[in-house]
Amino acid sequence: MRVDKWLWAARFFKTRSIAKAAIEGGKVHHASERVKVSKEIRIGMELTIQQGKDKKTVVITGLSSTRGPASIAQQLYEETPTSISRRELLASQRKLDNLAKPEHKPSKKDRRQINKFKEHNTEQFEDWSYHTDSY
Known part of the structure; x- marks a missing residue:
């Protein structure tokens, strides 16, 4: 059996032409x-x-x-345990990154509050310096 037909039958890809394009693109090893x-x-x-960001390693158990x-x-097919753990780890890392x-960019009111906070905190440290002139 051809690999493109099996990938389509195993529901990795929606159509055989998409499976063929993925194989030709180097996504199947x-x-x-x-x-x-x-x-x-x-x-x-x-x-x-490889489908998107996910990479699965599977063992063929039926045709x-x-x-x-x-x-x-x-x-x-049966996915290998190392593949499952790797995918779960990467998914959790993507979730933490998100x-x-x-969630949204600051509104005008938020920007005003941020600027007010920055101005207030910089005023406290204007006179402070690392160098002392008294020796």
Whole structure:
């Protein structure tokens, strides 16, 4: 069975043409090497598939030439435990990164308060200096 057809049947990609484009773009690897669209796959092969920011390493456990429901498609492969843990770690890091960013830019009122705060704090330290003139 061709790898593009299996990726489509296993529901990694919506259409075979999208699967083909991903393979040609270097998003699918076997044994750390790029796969060709016509590559014949077998049960037990390990594929690394990159979809967006996620990179999955799966072991093929079944072959199907037809696209069925998601519950059946999930039985065609098994994701490796290291792949699952790596994806979860990266997802949590992306989530924490999004929390560090403000949800919205400051409004006019917020900017005024920020400027007032900055001016107030700089006035306190205008006379202060590291150097002393008295020796």
